Amino acid sequence: MECYSELTCSLFVDGELTGDAARHLRDHLVTCQRCRDLVHALRAESRVLTESLRELPEEAPSPEAFSHLGFSWVWGDLAMMAAVLALGSTLFIWIDHLEIPGALEWFNPFSLNGLTNLMFNLSYYFAHGGTAMLTEYVAVVGGLFLVLLLGGSVLLLGRRWRLPKNGLGLLIVLLTFSLPGFALERRHEEFVTIAANQTVDDTLLAIGNTVRVEGVVNGDLLAFGRSVEVSGTVKGDLVSFAKRTVVSGSVEGRIYNFSQSLDLDGQLGHSIYGFTQSLRVADRGHVGDGIVAAAGDVSLEGEVKRSVDMLLSGNADLSGSIGRDMTVTGRGLTLTNTARVGGNLTARVRQLKGVHIADGAIIAGKRDVQVRVRKSQFARSRFYFRQALSFASAMLVGWLGLVLVPGFFRETTQAVGSGWRSLGLGIGILAGVPVAIVVVAITLVGIPIALMLFAAYLTAIYLAKIWVGAFLGWILLRPTGATRYDWLLGLLLGLLILTIVGFIPYLGGLVRFGIVCLGLGAFAWQLYHASRPAMTA
C-alpha cells in the first residue's frame, strides 16, 4: 500500500483523522517503518511546540479574534499598569524632591499646592469662565500621561531589547549627545544668584523663582523661573523659560527664549531665537547676529548687525538699526526717524494704516510693504493649489506607509475603529506629550531627546489624518479584497471627505481636533500592540 502524505499524518497526530481514515493509517503504520518514523517525528514536534508556547502566556496572536485568550492579555495589561504606576509613584517622589519653585508649580499637579490651585481654578472657571483651568487640566493629564509614556517606552524598549541593535546604538549616541547635559551644575533655590565675584565653569541649570547672574557662567545657562536676569556674563548660550527675561550684561552665544517677555539691554554675541509675547532690544542693546522671532510685539531700539525675521501677532517698532534685511509679518509696523535698515524692508501687514514710516528713516534696499487682504481663502487659487499639494503629499505618505510597513499601517488604520479608546488615548497623548517634552528637556536626559520626541510628536500628528482617512475610506468602500490599490482608493476617498469637512466653520475645527486625537490614539495603541509579538524569552 502507498504511504500517506505528511498532511494526513499530521492530521492523524493532531487527532483530527477520524473513523476509517484513522483506522487505515493505524493499520498501515504497523507495516510501514517510514510512516511510523514520520508520525513519531510529528508527535515529537507537536509536543515541543506545545511546550514552547506554554512557557509564554502572552504569545496570543490577536486578542479580538479569540476571546478566551483575552485573559492573558488582561493580566498582561494589568501587570503593565501596575508597573507603570509603581514607576510613576517613584517618579513623583523624585519630582517632589526636586522642589520645583513656585513659578513652575503648575508642572507638579500632584503636590498640595498644585492641587489647591487646580481646585481653586476649577471653581473660578465655573464662576467666571476662562482658560486658566485648561492649563491646570493639561498639567494633570500631562502628568498622568507622562508617567504612562515613560513606562510605556521602558516596556517597549525592554520588549524589543533583543531585536534592534540599531536601537541600542541610537541610545548610546543619544546618551553621548546628552552627556554635556550631565556635566552641568544645578542650582535649585528660591533665589539662584551668581554673585559678581562668582564664576561657574560648567553649564548652569538654574531653577528658581528668580535667577540672577551677576558673575560669569563659562558654559551655557539654562534658566527656569519667574524672572531671569543676566547682568553678568554668559559665555555660552542662554536658554530661558521664564515670565520675564532681562539681559543687561552680555551673552556671547545665542539666546533661545521661551519667556513671556525678553529685554535685551546688553551685548549679545549671536542671534536671538524667540517665542515670546514681547521682545525688546533696548537702545543700549546690541545683537551680534540676527533675530528670528515669533512674538506679540517687538520693539527694536538698539542695534542688530544682521537680518531680522519676525512673525508677529502685534506690532513691530524700529527706532534702532538693522544691518541687513528686515522681514515682518504682523499687524503693524512703525519706523521712527532714527530707524536704519541696511538691506530690504519687507512687510506684510493687515492694514496699511498700521504702517508708519517716518521720513527720517533710512532704508538702504528696497521697500516692499504689502497689505495682506483677508479675502476668503476659498477665493484664492493659491489656496486650492496648497490644498492639492498637501493632499498629494498625504497620499504619497500614505502610499509609502503601505509599501514600507504594510502590516503596521493597516493595523493602525483598523485600530482607529476602536473609537472611544483611540479618542481618549489620543487626547491624553496630545496633551501629555508636550509636558513630557518639557520635563525631559529639563530633568531627564536632556534636550536632544526632547527635540526628537517633539519631531516624533509632530510626525504622529501629521500621520493621524492619514490613518483616520484610510479608515473612513475603508468603511465606506468596504472592498472585498485588500490589495494596496483598495487601500489607496480608500485613503483617497477618506482624505477627500476629511479635507472638505475640515472647512466647515466651527464644526470643521472640532472634526480636525477629533481626527488628530483618533489617529494619535490608534498610533499609540498600535505601537504598544506591535511590540507584543516581538516579545521573546
Add this chain to the structure above:
Amino acid sequence: MIVEVEEGVVVEATSSEPSPLGAVIRMEERAQLRVAIAHLPENYRLPLVLRYYSELSYDEIAQQLGLRRNHVAVLILRAKQELRRKLAHRSK
C-alpha cells in the same frame, strides 16, 4: 531523548532525571523556536498558535478564522515546514 508517552508524563520524565545542561539547551531551543514562531507570517502563525497554545481543534480554528478546515490543516503544516526551514537554517 524523546520518551514516547503521554504528554503530561513527558515533562515529569525529563524533570525526574536532572540534567542541568540539557535543560539549558532545551530552554535555549524553545526560546529560539518562539522567536521563529513570532516571525512567522500572520496567516501561518495564527492557526499554529491556536492549535498548540490554545489547543483548539481544526474545526474550531476554522470557525475562528473564517477558513475551511482543510485550509487550516494546510496552513498548520506549512507553518511547521517554515519553522523547520528557519531553525535548520539558523543552526547551520
